[in-house]
Amino acid sequence: MIMIATDQQENQLLIKLQSVKKIYGSGQAAMEALRGINLDIEEGDFVAIMGPSGSGKSTCLNILGCLDTPSEGSYSFKDIAVEKLSRSQRTQLRRHYLGFVFQGYNLLSRTSALENVELPLIYRGVHIKERQLLACQALQSVGLGGWETHTPGELSGGQQQRVAIARAIVTEPAVLLADEPTGNLDTVRSHEIMELLTQLNNDGIAIIMVTHEPDMAKYAKRVIHFRDGLIESDKQNGRKQ
Amino acid sequence: MLWDTFILALREIRRHILRSFLTILGIVIGVASVITMVTLGNGATVQVTQQIASLGSNLLMVSPGKRLGPGQASTAPLFKLADVEAISRDVSSIAAIAPASSKAATAVVGNENWSTTITGTNNQYFKIRMWPMQSGRQFSDSELRAGAAVCVIGNTIRSKLFGGQDPLGKRIRLAKLSFEVIGLLETKGQSTMGQDQDDLVLIPLRAFERRISGNQDISLIQVSVADGISTEKVQSDIAHLMRQRRHLAPNEDDNFNVMDMKEITKMLTGTTQVLTALLGAVAAVSLIVGGIGIMNIMLVSVTERTREIGIRLAIGALEREVLMQFLVEAVALSSTGGLLGILLGLLACMGLKNVLQVPFVFNPTIVLVSFLFSAAVGVIFGYFPARKAARLDPIEALRHE
Numbered sequence: 001m002i003m004i005a006t007d008q009q010e011n012q013l014l015i016k017l018q019s020v021k022k023i024y025g026s027g028q029a030a031m032e033a034l035r036g037i038n039l040d041i042e043e044g045d046f047v048a049i050m051g052p053s054g055s056g057k058s059t060c061l062n063i064l065g066c067l068d069t070p071s072e073g074s075y076s077f078k079d080i081a082v083e084k085l086s087r088s089q090r091t092q093l094r095r096h097y098l099g100f101v102f103q104g105y106n107l108l109s110r111t112s113a114l115e116n117v118e119l120p121l122i123y124r125g126v127h128i129k130e131r132q133l134l135a136c137q138a139l140q141s142v143g144l145g146g147w148e149t150h151t152p153g154e155l156s157g158g159q160q161q162r163v164a165i166a167r168a169i170v171t172e173p174a175v176l177l178a179d180e181p182t183g184n185l186d187t188v189r190s191h192e193i194m195e196l197l198t199q200l201n202n203d204g205i206a207i208i209m210v211t212h213e214p215d216m217a218k219y220a221k222r223v224i225h226f227r228d229g230l231i232e233s234d235k236q237n238g239r240k241q
Numbered sequence: 242m243l244w245d246t247f248i249l250a251l252r253e254i255r256r257h258i259l260r261s262f263l264t265i266l267g268i269v270i271g272v273a274s275v276i277t278m279v280t281l282g283n284g285a286t287v288q289v290t291q292q293i294a295s296l297g298s299n300l301l302m303v304s305p306g307k308r309l310g311p312g313q314a315s316t317a318p319l320f321k322l323a324d325v326e327a328i329s330r331d332v333s334s335i336a337a338i339a340p341a342s343s344k345a346a347t348a349v350v351g352n353e354n355w356s357t358t359i360t361g362t363n364n365q366y367f368k369i370r371m372w373p374m375q376s377g378r379q380f381s382d383s384e385l386r387a388g389a390a391v392c393v394i395g396n397t398i399r400s401k402l403f404g405g406q407d408p409l410g411k412r413i414r415l416a417k418l419s420f421e422v423i424g425l426l427e428t429k430g431q432s433t434m435g436q437d438q439d440d441l442v443l444i445p446l447r448a449f450e451r452r453i454s455g456n457q458d459i460s461l462i463q464v465s466v467a468d469g470i471s472t473e474k475v476q477s478d479i480a481h482l483m484r485q486r487r488h489l490a491p492n493e494d495d496n497f498n499v500m501d502m503k504e505i506t507k508m509l510t511g512t513t514q515v516l517t518a519l520l521g522a523v524a525a526v527s528l529i530v531g532g533i534g535i536m537n538i539m540l541v542s543v544t545e546r547t548r549e550i551g552i553r554l555a556i557g558a559l560e561r562e563v564l565m566q567f568l569v570e571a572v573a574l575s576s577t578g579g580l581l582g583i584l585l586g587l588l589a590c591m592g593l594k595n596v597l598q599v600p601f602v603f604n605p606t607i608v609l610v611s612f613l614f615s616a617a618v619g620v621i622f623g624y625f626p627a628r629k630a631a632r633l634d635p636i637e638a639l640r641h642e
Contacts, residue, residue, distance in 0.1 A: 062636050065555075067555060067634065067635045067636040067639075068634060068636050087560070088559050088560065091554070091557060091558070091559050091560075092557075092559075094555070094556070094557045095556075095557030096557075098557075100555050100556065102639070106548070106551075106552045106555070106639060107552075108549060108552060110256045110257070111252075111256065115252070119553070119556060120556045120557050122245050122249065123553075123556070123557045123558045123559070123562060124557070125245075128245075167556065168556075171557075
């Protein structure tokens with residue numbers, strides 16, 4: 001059943017970038033971070049974006065995550081023209097379809113794991129009972145059952161990143177965007193996180209991940225290399241079933 | 242959603258208890274000091290008014306010299322007993338009239354001595370001042386006529402010179418002369434001006450003229466107006482009479498002054514009101530300093546919280562939801578601080594009321610104004626920096642360190 005459903009989803013186009021440019025600054029000082037990107041991502045895909053520093057991979061992820069807007073070009077998400085949306089409409093889009101995992105975890109300090117995970121549900125207007133239930137389930141699914149009341153200060157880096165992932169998936173997003181999710185972790189923890197992401201991908205969530213570790217990119221179905229604001233290569237990984 | 246925002250805001254306050262406490266502290270101190278100062282000032286004004294009212298509203302004081310301002314008068318000839326007799330004879334509707342001449346002197350009993358004021362007057366003095374005897378008697382007619390060496394003393398004299406013992410029949414040395422104590426006045430306490438009213442020795446006017454001053458000058462005439470008669474009428478009658486007696490030309494100013502209690506009230510309440518305003522100004526400064534404290538904490542905490550705002554925006558909070566949370570936080574903190582300040586201020590007033598013996602006068606306006614001011618400062622400086630942060634691109638806010 002899941003396989004069939006996944007197959008159906010994979011055929012549907014989720015994201016389409018057309019000649020997207022991002023220019024920082026203006027005039028002489030203008031810096032082109034993205035110089036015309038064309039990219040299609042299907043539902044349920046697992047994409048790793050790689051490339052050296054300054055190649056535009058994080059900029060691209062931020063645009064995909066509607067945290068930033070392209071200077072030129074078009075971005076359609078589920079056939080919605082994102083570049084035409086207002087600020088609050090983009091927020092609505094983020095709220096309903098996107099989940100974020102950051103390199104620095106970005107959890108609210110002095111706030112329990114459960115409350116951190118509840119946060120996106122609060123903004124969705126989910127009732128408190130249901131909210132706590134969903135948040136508990138999300139924490140269990142990342143292997144943190146029993147750690148609900150711990151604050152980020154009391155958790156290890158790997159655990160904090162798991163909380164961040166739980167926060168990202170608690171809303172059942174269509175896409176999980178991860179900016180170097182293993183950047184602050186040791187090898188063992190990194191592989192644990194990647195296995196968790198793979199498992200989530202198998203459950204049907206599309207994952208777009210920026211990384212510069214080839215070991216981590218191996219978990220993805222598709223690896224895209226950026227160089228100087230352009231896509232250098234775009235290969236399917238052998239892993240895809 | 243609003244309820245959730247409220248819960249979110251309260252959680253944030255609880256989580257950052259020190260920061261919240263510091264924010265509140267500025268408001269509490271500002272509000273409490275304004276309320277305390279103004280309430281005590283108002284209390285003092287009311288006290289002055291009450292004390293003057295207790296003197297009797299039908300009292301007129303005739304003093305030589307033109308009044309220039311509070312407590313100041315130009316020099317002018319003093320009165321004579323003939324002036325008192327003239328007023329008593331020619332002005333109608335007078336219930337009582339008492340001349341008074343005073344001089345500072347040292348009173349000695351045995352080894353004890355005490356600097357006090359000796360006043361020469363007559364029995365009308367007790368009536369005008371509504372001052373009954375605690376024990377003993379007033380002056381007899383023969384004593385008044387002869388200027389006998391007898392005196393009526395206040396309670397301070399008794400405690401200082403007789404050690405609280407019954408002074409009647411004992412003798413006091415005043416200006417090298419021995420006076421017999423024939424009466425003791427009831428305790429009156431402090432006057433409005435802070436003088437001890439019980440620190441006085443009264444002797445017959447004639448005794449004062451002959452034995453103390455050596456002249457027949459009278460420095461003050463106190464007049465009690467009969468009930469139901471307007472003091473203004475008697476006041477102008479006396480003034481008219483005195484101008485005649487002093488042969489003043491129509492273009493000359495009065496070189497004496499007839500003051501009624503209303504004027505004295507006005508003068509004294511004017512003084513205390515200036516004091517109240519001064520205290521209020523000092524308190525207002527502390528409120529402003531408190532406001533700056535709130536402003537600082539709010540500004541610092543919002544800058545510190547830009548990353549938090551970024552996180553909230555990234556995971557799907559709308560700008561207005563983030564703002565609402567900060568607004569609720571600011572309102573909750575400011576109003577809590579304001580209420581605590583009001584409570585503390587009123588408690589301080591209650592406490593100081595007994596220490597300073599000033600009546601407690603509740604002034605809702607000043608409570609409201611100081612509360613609103615501090616609340617406004619808290620809300621404005623909680624809200625606007627947050628708005629600036631919430632308008633950033635989420636990614637920019639996230640990068641903020």
